[in-house]
Amino acid sequence: MGNPLFGQVFSILKNEPCISQRGWANKYGPVVRYMAQVGQECLIFLNPEALEKIMVKDWLEYPRPKFLREILGMAAGNGLLTMTGVAHKQLRKAMNPAFSIPNLIALTDMYYEPIEGLVEILKGQIKGEADPEAGKVFQMHRWMGEVTLDIICDTAFGYKLDCLHNPSTELAVAFEQQLSLQSAGDLAYLIAAISIPGVARLLASDWLYRHRTLVGKIPTLRSLELLVDSMHRIRKISREILRAKTTDLNVPPDDVSTKQNILSLMVRAQKAELDANPVAEVMSDMAMVEHAFTFLITGHEPIAMSLTWTLWLLANDPESQRRLREEVTPVYAANPRPDYRTLKSLEWLDCVINESLRVLPPVPQTIRVANKTDYIEGVLVPKGTLILIPIRVINTWKTVWGEDAEEFHPARWLNLPKAYNPAYSQFSFIAGPYGCFGKPMAVSEIKAVVAALIANFEFAPAYAGQVAHPTAALSTWPKDNMPLRVSRVKA
Numbered sequence: 001m002g003n004p005l006f007g008q009v010f011s012i013l014k015n016e017p018c019i020s021q022r023g024w025a026n027k028y029g030p031v032v033r034y035m036a037q038v039g040q041e042c043l044i045f046l047n048p049e050a051l052e053k054i055m056v057k058d059w060l061e062y063p064r065p066k067f068l069r070e071i072l073g074m075a076a077g078n079g080l081l082t083m084t085g086v087a088h089k090q091l092r093k094a095m096n097p098a099f100s101i102p103n104l105i106a107l108t109d110m111y112y113e114p115i116e117g118l119v120e121i122l123k124g125q126i127k128g129e130a131d132p133e134a135g136k137v138f139q140m141h142r143w144m145g146e147v148t149l150d151i152i153c154d155t156a157f158g159y160k161l162d163c164l165h166n167p168s169t170e171l172a173v174a175f176e177q178q179l180s181l182q183s184a185g186d187l188a189y190l191i192a193a194i195s196i197p198g199v200a201r202l203l204a205s206d207w208l209y210r211h212r213t214l215v216g217k218i219p220t221l222r223s224l225e226l227l228v229d230s231m232h233r234i235r236k237i238s239r240e241i242l243r244a245k246t247t248d249l250n251v252p253p254d255d256v257s258t259k260q261n262i263l264s265l266m267v268r269a270q271k272a273e274l275d276a277n278p279v280a281e282v283m284s285d286m287a288m289v290e291h292a293f294t295f296l297i298t299g300h301e302p303i304a305m306s307l308t309w310t311l312w313l314l315a316n317d318p319e320s321q322r323r324l325r326e327e328v329t330p331v332y333a334a335n336p337r338p339d340y341r342t343l344k345s346l347e348w349l350d351c352v353i354n355e356s357l358r359v360l361p362p363v364p365q366t367i368r369v370a371n372k373t374d375y376i377e378g379v380l381v382p383k384g385t386l387i388l389i390p391i392r393v394i395n396t397w398k399t400v401w402g403e404d405a406e407e408f409h410p411a412r413w414l415n416l417p418k419a420y421n422p423a424y425s426q427f428s429f430i431a432g433p434y435g436c437f438g439k440p441m442a443v444s445e446i447k448a449v450v451a452a453l454i455a456n457f458e459f460a461p462a463y464a465g466q467v468a469h470p471t472a473a474l475s476t477w478p479k480d481n482m483p484l485r486v487s488r489v490k491a
């Protein structure tokens with residue numbers, strides 16, 4: 001029950017993401033009911049049958065709630081994450097070719113320019129140290145953010161950002177600013193603000209952007225000023241990228257370099273629609289900007305988080321790290337740009353990435369709302385009930401994964417437990433029509449970056465007794481930017 005006014009909100013906010021809910025699930029079992037703010041009931045289900053009903057079979061009855069769509073619209077654009085019903089279905093269909101396996105195979109090669117740039121930067125900085133043998137401490141999350149932003153700009157939009165070499169580029173700065181607002185406290189504050197009618201629209205307006213510095217003069221509204229500023233800047237750059245891509249329309253359709261990226265596919269789909277039917281209702285330029293915004297955010301932030309956590313987990317598990325290096329070193333010696341199929345075939349790399357995504361999922365939770373009164377697993381769920389999808393709790397549920405469920409043991413993927421369900425036991429990309437669109441791309445990109453880094457460097461904690469500080473609002477990120485000691489692999 002918790003606080004009479006705020007239910008369990010404070011207990012949830014003071015813990016790491018999903019830790020309160022994990023404690024309740026361990027204590028009370030796979031169905032948990034708790035109170036959120038002002039009498040709002042919230043339910044958790046962990047069993048695959050319940051998750052399948054909510055996310056797949058009856059997905060139209062369990063959409064993202066309005067307040068979540070408004071927050072996602074602000075933080076990640078009014079694109080797939082905020083759309084529902086038929087419009088959502090049509091857009092996903094239009095974008096499918098961009099994530100087809102042949103396209104992903106072609107995309108993989110585009111990861112390597114930024115990856116090689118990162119490897120050279122790290123090598124150069126280690127060489128510049130007084131004792132290069134001892135390596136250097138890097139803020140890994142910052143570097144992972146930059147390499148993944150460069151990759152998504154190129155693969156999704158054919159746009160060479162190169163923030164690895166120019167960290168003060170406007171887009172990189174805007175993202176950093178937006179990320180700094182992602183604490184659970186900021187999120188709670190934002191939810192409270194946008195529950196006031198009209199505030200969501202006001203925050204997205206040009207008027208507020210023009211007057212943002214005035215807003216920021218009020219100390220409690222400082223984070224709103226930063227949010228409005230970063231949102232505006234990311235939208236502006238999305239618009240510029242879109243304009244640049246629109247000029248590519250005359251490129252012959254068999255030109256692979258422009259066909260591959262998501263935005264060109266969208267622009268071409270638009271043009272084809274208009275050519276076939278001049279009065280067709282097509283996406284406005286503004287809508288296209290919002291989609292570009294969505295792909296900029298969803299296509300790099302969670303990957304950067306996953307990479308950071310993977311390196312942290314490997315830094316603390318030298319044996320798994322050694323085994324991974326043993327696997328990737330000969331592959332790199334043969335070809336420093338392993339292709340999609342080669343990356344997919346590396347067994348231990350697959351175990352490491354699956355396990356890292358399981359233990360520390362970049363998106364720790366999401367929410368759905370019941371649009372009608374119904375029973376789920378025999379429990380009456382009244383219309384309007386919020387259903388928390390506690391990804392981190394599902395991924396570390398002892399009933400499936402055993403007593404050591406919360407620990408990082410990549411070898412468990414070589415001998416999966418009996419209760420393992422391929423769709424619902426590692427739920428980091430969720431499932432169903434609102435599930436992650438970019439999963440195959442994300443997995444191949446994470447593998448390409450981790451393999452290159454492990455082939456070249458050794459990772460260790462930055463100092464004795466270092467502990468991780470996963471904190472989250474929409475995604476799980478390290479509060480301290482995750483310092484790690486990086487040294488060159490000894491020949």
Ligand code: HEM
Nearest residue numbers: 080081298299302303306362363366429434436437438442
């Ligand atoms: C490790 C990396 C990633 C993780 C863990 C991840 C996870 C997720 C999750 C959990 C959702 C559902 C969010 C919700 O319902 O509230 C989601 C949605 C989405 N993701 Fe990802 N994601 C990753 C990478 C990517 C990439 C690389 C892209 C695109 C290039 C992408 C594009 C999307 C889109 C467009 C949606 C909205 C889907 C829809 O509603 O139709 N994601 N992702």
